[in-house]
Amino acid sequence: MDDQSKNNSINKDSNGDKTKIVKTQKRENTNDKMGNINNEGSAPNNNETNTKVSHNQNTIPPAGNPHSDFEKNTHKKRPDSLLGETIKNRYEIESLIGHGGLCDVFLAKDKILESSGSDTPYVALKVLQKEYASQPETARMLIREAQQTQKLSHPNIIRVYDFGVDGDIYFLVMEYVDGETLESLIQRSRPDGLRYNAALSILNQTLDALSYAHSLGVVHADLKPANVILTSEGKVKLLDFGVSKTQQLKHDQYAAKRKSQDTDTLGYTPNYASLDILSGKEPKFSDDLFAFFCITFELLSCKHPYGRTPADEALKKGIRVRKPTNLPFSKWRLFANAFATGTVPQGLNCVDIKTRLNRNRWPLYSGIAATIALLAGLGMFYQQQQDTISKLNLALAEKDQTIELAEQLLNTLPEDTKALIDNKQGLHPVIEAGFLRLYKPHLLGEFESKIDDVLNSDVTTYPNYDQIESILQQAKVYYPDSHKIEVLALDIQSSKHSTLLSIARQINSHLEKSVYAQVEGEKSIYDLKSELHEIHQDYPFTPSSLASEVFGQHLNEALQLRDAAALVTLIKVGNTFFAESEEHQENLAFSNAMKDAVLEMKLYETAKESTNPLAFPSDAARLLYQEEFEGLHYRLKQARTTVNLDKLVKDIDAFAENFPPGFQDINDLRFQTADKYLQFSDILLNKRKSKSARRAMKKANELLKRVETEAEQS
Structure with missing residues (x-):
């Protein structure tokens, strides 16, 4: 459950x-x-x-x-x-x-x-x-x-x-x-109200509760002192979410679509309601914050900001709200804007308000910053002196090294030339150019020898073209205008391109014939893809249009049949070769979830009669029966008579056989159906059809009792 x-x-x-x-x-x-x-x-x-x-x-x-x-x-x-x-x-x-x-x-x-x-x-x-x-x-x-x-x-x-x-x-x-309640606390605190530091703990806890509710999309919609309790241990408790509203924040991919909340009835306390609430708009998070500002004002002054007048009437009368004595001046601007307009800006949230209410250490921070700046200045002066000494010592060492290097250059051998040039330390550019010209045949011969070693290596099926290209790039550093290196580079690129095209054709041939599994005596599509990446790590392989069409047909068929084995094979193929294809991305994403769901349901059914049954896979069931749930919710939304609801209840009961007792989504359907019966009962009462209204009320009670019974059984 x-x-x-x-x-x-x-x-x-x-x-x-x-x-x-x-x-x-x-x-x-x-x-x-x-x-x-x-x-x-x-x-x-x-x-x-x-x-x-x-x-x-x-x-x-x-x-x-x-x-x-x-x-x-x-x-x-x-x-x-x-x-x-x-x-x-x-x-x-x-x-x-x-x-x-x-x-x-x-x-x-x-x-x-x-x-x-x-x-x-x-x-x-x-x-x-x-x-x-x-x-x-x-x-x-x-x-x-x-x-x-x-x-x-x-x-x-x-x-x-x-x-x-x-x-x-x-x-x-x-x-x-x-x-x-805070209402009682305010009465006991008359006439001066609580001091700011004494009230801050209450305000912080209230903001924490609101922030948590808002993070779940829940708006209290009737926040007031009577709905906030302060325990004997100093802990704040919010209550009375009976008129609260829910705002959608995120979507669950497994969840069936839900009927939206009934917004016909909205209860609130006018003295703590924002201008938007009083004008009939849907409650928002900012409306809770406006009520919080009113509560804060009362805690600190034992007076309502508008003298117990709703905000719309107060603004029409031009009532001016003055800062409570116990509220620090630095915090008043936050409240003044809200009381002047009767609303709280949409961008403001509980975390922002809590930060501003608790911000009180700027003098300490300023002193620390000044001390740090002074220490940093002293440290910088000392470091500059040390840097000057180090630079002078380094200059002397470089002069000594130059003299030593000049003595060594006279005895340099051809095989040591490249290492000497690579080092570059103390080597004059003119001397470097002379060495490159004098020993050009020897240096080019070293690069050609390295390329031959790579071409003749039997470690891989194909030559390591990336390594060869790296060697050629190194050679170009020494001889950027060498015609010999340029011709060799073109030959290598042509060979690499031909090899890549050949492997890509083999992969497309297998995909077009839907040969997705290993065939004896032949390389699999995954082996070929691996070779493709060995030759060129970032080679942009693109499946042919025929290969894409064949894959799409097989994937759709597997999804319709809910064939878990086929989905496993096709998902691997899709993730490897068609992940960048827009036409398959949606089906691939759904297939990954569907495959897991089908496997989970099969494991559950297999183990159900064994000695070690598994827990019912709720998320998997929601995905597999998503269309059925959506259909039932749609019928509930479109129901216009109690006869429609009676038929729907029978269908829900039949559909519920696929799930264990107390399954939440079935309970939700029954709750919403009971709610619709209550709506019809209300309508029938208004039409003076008392018998039909009582029957609808009875149906609603039966559904509620059934949900409660199944919840106890589960």
């Missing part, structure tokens, strides 16, 4: 080590201390507007009596009615620790962790309030929060361990944290 499937059902074994829970100091203080923790959309404090804005709110009363039933449902059931209940036969609810507009958050004991002997068996259980459980929009939001947050594994982000449905109860299982 792959990583994502594991996340959908954490801690299924009895080991409690994976559960990240911070113990409370006193259980009696839970309700008081944790009132603002782990709650999405919780009841706001007096100093914060906690408005959730929705572009697609469903205000149609439920089916039945359109007035009495709706009015009955608007009276919220007391959240403490779940106290003492056990969800999914696992999570025993002990106390209410948060109550919001959509969800209640309870302190619950995980029975599995307790039975395993864990000393921290407590989790936070986030439960959708009963009156919203039948509304597809809110159920979708809870599912989306779980899916988004489970992608994030960072020490400064609240973990979501599990989510599911128990009857009509939709719930998330989250990390339980002992601490207070």
